[in-house]
Amino acid sequence: MGRNLVIQTDFGLSDGAVSAMYGVALSVDSKLRVFDLTHDIPQYNIWEGSYRLYQTLPYWPEETVFISVVDPGVGTARLSVVVKTVNNQYIVTPDNGTLTHIKKDIGIKEARIIDEKTNRLPRSGESYTFHGRDVYAYTGARLASNTITFEEVGAPVDVNDIVELTKPEAYIEEDIVYGNIDILDIRFGNLWTNISRELFQEINVAHGDAFEVTIANNRQQVYKNIMTYRHSFAEIRLGEPLLYVNSLDNLGVAINQGSFANAYHVETGPHWQIIIRKAPKIS
Template sequence: MKCLSLLAAWCCLLLTASGQSRALVLQTDFGVRDGAVSAMKGVAFGVSPSLPVFDLTHEIPPYNIWEGAYRLQQTAAYWPKGTVFVSVVDPGVGSSRKSVVLETKSGHYFVTPDNGTLTFVAEQLGVSAIREIDEKKNRLPGSEKSYTFHGRDLYAYTGARLAAGVIRFEETGPLLPDLIRIPYQRAVLNNGTLQGNIPILDVQYGNVWTNIPDSLLAQLNVRHGDQLQVRILHDNKAVWSGEMPFAATFSAVPEGKPLAYLNSLLQLSFALNMGDFAKTHTIGSGPDWSVEVRVTSRGTSTPPR
């Protein structure tokens, strides 16, 4: 996250130097083996050659709306107010699903299909207003016969025009009352048991991340050295359970042993020191994965801060 903060700061300097007020950040499930992402960037360049364009990721698993939603939440708050995000994970392209622009209370903008992609940023940053993209006014000229590449023809074009100041948010289209949201287990403390969701896996190391924040751990007075009973469920059926200490660092346990810790987003996570927890125990992530955690014994260390 330190790297993201430095990138955001550098982005602010670049925007000031270029005279632009906003950056454009792209996310897709396209990969980079063909020319799809380059085509989107070409559309943005055609709108404004001085527009700063950045990549969030183009490695979202195909059709995985949930992960696209999570990656926006993971990064958006580290970008300056006014940044425009274009996210295209769109298995329903060409269908009746709506194309929208979200303005958050934090002053960020998100251009995307309305298919659940905005579930987390709407909660995290707050909803100021939602507008449906008016395709008659905000579509790449000459693309009217194209039905399967809205990332290029609609989202990159609208996002670039918004970021470059060619159009205002109010000109993107009519207001909508709400967004489509993906249901999942919110993080709660219930009678001494922490309950939450497993939104994502640490793809590099196999650590299991939850949505349980440090504030809920503090309510339960969880301290480093406490022993936790962890139960992981898929579709409400237990697939793994066991005990592990709550630790500040991976080295607090022997190699290959499990631990609970706070990840870079200050959310409860599980790992094997120098191992792959998810692969070892066949754990996945998504709206149908949940976790239950309780304290079984107390240690003597100071509480997490």
């Protein structure tokens, strides 16, 4: 197995939690290459943890081991698992919905429950509140360093039993596209939807076309306006909104050099819906 270990948490970097996970990993094998995916997942936001894995995994080599710790149920009966994706990558994580996007959009071949009798940091005491260090970093490092095989993680579990969050699918009805705001391009405040470029093109779109865009939270409208579909931000005036294709080949919504999310108080998740229909072209 390769020596790449990629860690994601909602811990932030203001204390030593992430550093402790690094230390555990390097104590298992000092030759491991340890990388950060992000540690800025909003606290307890399993949905965002799931999406960031989906956003990142396809660009890493086979055999890379990912650790994802967004774990509001730490110390409860929720399972700790390692899964093997269809692209031969591994994810070490609580089974709490973090694998939703991977399971639905990439694919999981096998899953195993972490046996904490053998795959728990020695001398970690009776603490049940830092599985990121004591179970996930330790198990992930042992797997990435070939100290254990995937089979030695623990007993197999049916992939169909892996916990999933509610994940609506985008669709078209009477030439109107319905989707969801899955995530933010956080630093810039752009909205990333679950509407694929291919689905959007089914309503016969062209760059420069105008669309009526409605955004609702739990069916309560929070935004409605006309905007154009463009290749990039620079094709419109500063401060104007646009539709565009993001880096995952899905439809995005943005303000040129502004934060759409901040301007209209838009958040993310399965309750945030976007509705797009053609409008007369803006001259």
